[in-house]
Amino acid sequence: MRFPRPLRPGDTIGVTAPSSGVTAALRPRLDHNVAWLRERGYDVRVGECLGGDRVVSAPKEQRADELMAMLRDPEVRAIVPPWGGALGIDLLDQLDWREIGTFEPTWTVGFSDSCSWMLPLTTLLGWGTIHGVNLMDTAYEVPDGLAHWTEVATATEPVVQRSPGRFRTSGWDDYEADPTVESMTLDGAGGWTLVGGGGLDVSGRLVGGCIEIVSSLAATRFGDVAAFGREYADDGLIVFLEASEDDAHTIGRHLHTLRLAGWFDDATAILIGRTGAPDKPDLSQREAVLDALGMLDIPIVLDVECGHTQPSLPLVTGALAHLVVDPDRQEITQELV
Template sequence: MTGLRYPRPLAAGDRIDVPAPSMGVPTSLHARLDDAVRDLRASGFIVEVGDFARRDGLVPGPASARQAELMATFAGPARAVLPPWGGELAIELVDRTDWAALAEDPKWFVGWSDISTLLLPLTITTGVAALHGANLMDEPWELPTEFHRWTDVASLPVGASFTQTAAPHRRSRPWGTWEEEPLGRDAAYEAPTVWRALNGDDDVKMRGRLIGGCLETVSLLAGSRYGDVSGFAQRHAPEGVIVYLEVSDSDAATVLRTLWALRLSGWFDRASGVLIGRTTAPDVPDLTQSEAVERALADLGIPVILDFDTGHQPPQMPLVNGALAEVELVSGHGRITQHLVP
């Protein structure tokens, strides 16, 4: 037994709360927020949007107020906590948050980008699983048939497993106005995409407990108890960990430095594999994004998969921090199975 804990399955009629621990939504995008809420309600959920979620600016309120809203959300009747999206300064809440209190009645904490700054400490410090790969503002888009929606994953009982395969297409075009956004999967994702092994192999396999998030934000936790991936592996992952990371907008030199910082902090000491998400972040002269990963990780002796379906270039599949996962790349075809086992 690893001691991993999972929130109870989400069911129709359950409440989903929407706090904004990082950034709120500007008035110009309230229509998108309202459409996302409408979609969740149409699926049978009660959705309560917090006051901060509709506020503009770098942050919607002081760190103390955002932390209080988050704590109140976890103490309340909601069964899932779904921020509107990421932002910049969720790290202000990390040391203020009573993580043990959040774990007393585990709820599905769902998000990505800057929200992974909070998902990671929850799983690492308490052993409670968290769900990376969706936020409220993503809700209106139809996912590829190869993926599961986050609500479907959160509805699974402990002991269940689910399998997803690589998306055949990704989004490559710039973001337009909300009224012009195509939401159907065939129009939303128009450019071919495929997972690939860092070493060029056609066949790659890895098995371990998933842990990770946005490189720019979770890397800030390395060296603290909130980002102690090696300690998490010792306590909860005798199988080893699969570290997944995605780059938002850092250039290749910054990515190389950051991956090395994680390496020096022990993030890959007990890793059985690494998943690197797609990115549109820039290269620099003499160094591409792929070369940055190669220079930092190639000599670890573990498989590394690039262009995995996570990150700031949609679509991205839900990944459960703490779940036992098996990842395969066979003849260029990618597949991941996640087991919600303690």
């Protein structure tokens, strides 16, 4: 594994939208988050690929060129898209993966559709990336127990995070009405659930992402987690996955696809993010997970803060993680080794 060097004040953070851009009505929210980073001493470079009029921010060639330029530039130490989108997969045959492999690793930060190009940075090139937060979420105050993504990117020691026991039950803040909101509405109570109960104490390298996105990569070289698992079989894998919006039938099919593609062959545990994605009358999201993965005899932890329900637990793909879940502790420690 190759991890970017720790981020420091004075470093440059690049902002580009490899997938969806930002409408004019929501640009004040982007500007607020850029200002938040600048106030903490970072030089933020805002790219040209941010248009919000169509499903993607710019033609794929332009988006690929801008992302490549930021990855290539040694002054850019982190790249943070505003958010995900729908069609970031169209970049995969536009990026020069061979050339990227010669670069010094850069922190990339994002989730949702950003998994389409961030996962291959790990599986193909062995880069650590930060999953769990986007630029538009950056200014939020982080609840006790979790780390801000900038804390993860600047860390020189292992990062320990614990379930805060609180979450948002529905929806997102209205950034158009309040572009400067920084306090999350965490109106629900609950932590992680180990299927079957008891206790869990395991280690493994983290890998995963948004189920709807990474399942599209599973049959390609860009999402060959089975090969990644074989490479790090001595460590094992902790696979984290979360559903964005697909119903339980569709999520079940996606998870079966990942199982059949060997994603869990070397897994020591599976983390499933808390989700607001819809159930079906005959199948809940939880049941879809158990139907697809319950026969694997691998510990499954539900309701982890790693997806489309606030708050977010930044996870570094490729990091060596130590996971403890029991009645007294719900904790994950990440080491960049």
